[in-house]
Amino acid sequence: MNLGDLVIRKSYGGDVTFRVEGLQEDKAVIKGTEFRLLADSPLDDLVKVPYEPETKKTRLAHIKANESYSLLQQHRKEQAQRNQAGLIDDWNHTAVKAETPSYFEMPGKVLHLDGDPNYLKKSMALYEKLRVPAEGHFVQEASMADTLYRLLPRSRPDIVVITGHDGVLKSRQPYDLYNINHYKNSANFIAAIQVARQYEWHLDALTIVAGACQSHFEALIRAGANFASSPSRVLIHALDPVYVAAKAAFTSVKDTMNMNDIVHHTITGSEGIGGLESKGSYRIGLPPLQDLSTLKVTPAAI
Numbered sequence: 001m002n003l004g005d006l007v008i009r010k011s012y013g014g015d016v017t018f019r020v021e022g023l024q025e026d027k028a029v030i031k032g033t034e035f036r037l038l039a040d041s042p043l044d045d046l047v048k049v050p051y052e053p054e055t056k057k058t059r060l061a062h063i064k065a066n067e068s069y070s071l072l073q074q075h076r077k078e079q080a081q082r083n084q085a086g087l088i089d090d091w092n093h094t095a096v097k098a099e100t101p102s103y104f105e106m107p108g109k110v111l112h113l114d115g116d117p118n119y120l121k122k123s124m125a126l127y128e129k130l131r132v133p134a135e136g137h138f139v140q141e142a143s144m145a146d147t148l149y150r151l152l153p154r155s156r157p158d159i160v161v162i163t164g165h166d167g168v169l170k171s172r173q174p175y176d177l178y179n180i181n182h183y184k185n186s187a188n189f190i191a192a193i194q195v196a197r198q199y200e201w202h203l204d205a206l207t208i209v210a211g212a213c214q215s216h217f218e219a220l221i222r223a224g225a226n227f228a229s230s231p232s233r234v235l236i237h238a239l240d241p242v243y244v245a246a247k248a249a250f251t252s253v254k255d256t257m258n259m260n261d262i263v264h265h266t267i268t269g270s271e272g273i274g275g276l277e278s279k280g281s282y283r284i285g286l287p288p289l290q291d292l293s294t295l296k297v298t299p300a301a302i
Helices: 056-094 119-129 141-155 185-199 217-223 240-249 259-265
Strands: 004-011 018-023 027-032 038-042 047-050 105-106 110-114 133-139 161-162 208-210 281-287
Touching: 004 027, 018 038, 018 281, 047 110, 056 240, 056 259, 105 161, 110 119, 110 141, 110 240, 119 133, 119 240, 141 161, 141 185, 141 259, 161 185, 161 240, 185 217, 240 259
Parallel strands: 110 133, 110 161, 161 208
Antiparallel strands: 004 018, 004 047, 018 027, 027 038, 105 281
16 A cells, blocks of 8 residues: 555445545555545555546536536526626617627636645636636645635635535544534634634625535534535535535625525535525626736826
């Protein structure tokens, strides 16, 4: 057994594929390749595999990921049609009708903190694919609160994603799902949420998506998250927080995000993600602008 090997666990029927992240005398630290799970496992429970097998869980996750991407693309297409129809309706009621109106878009900006560099890379690639403006940082869970305190005033995001690794510590007895001390990183996520809420208390001015596999859902929501994992203490897919953030980024500030849509846009569904009704962060503007990335703004002299 070597670092980087792909393995499955015999005791769990090989339902999830892991990569070996660390080795001890008789144990290995393993990390899920698709699901946000970091665990210790006895070496004799691990079976090395030459490639990532398509287990039932991964096959369903891939199918659901494709469906989620298609749903988000369809949502954007329908939104563009509504935007143009609404502008034409307003235009038809004006006295001067010079030309057919158009508009520019300002989707919500995401600040994504991730406790796993590989998942961060996958998340940033999906944001780019979905054309969601996003800034990502690899930050250990214990340092997320301090990092947010520094980053928020500079980044000024509309949406914050706080994720990484978590899990229920089954070694703690008596086994208590509602004891925050029985989780690997839920307390760290809560501290980060509290810093974000000190920066912006209004739930519709800053949307917070927080948690990882098996996180203490109720505690994260009480701390101030709009959306969190995991209501049923299940494994969540690595990209579930990204789909929620993307939905928030492209839902109009005039509209409340449909909770059923949120569930259907994630891979693990209502067992993995839940939350509060919240408004989106997407705006349109007039008149249409040139590519904003080409503009250079010089600060005015004081």
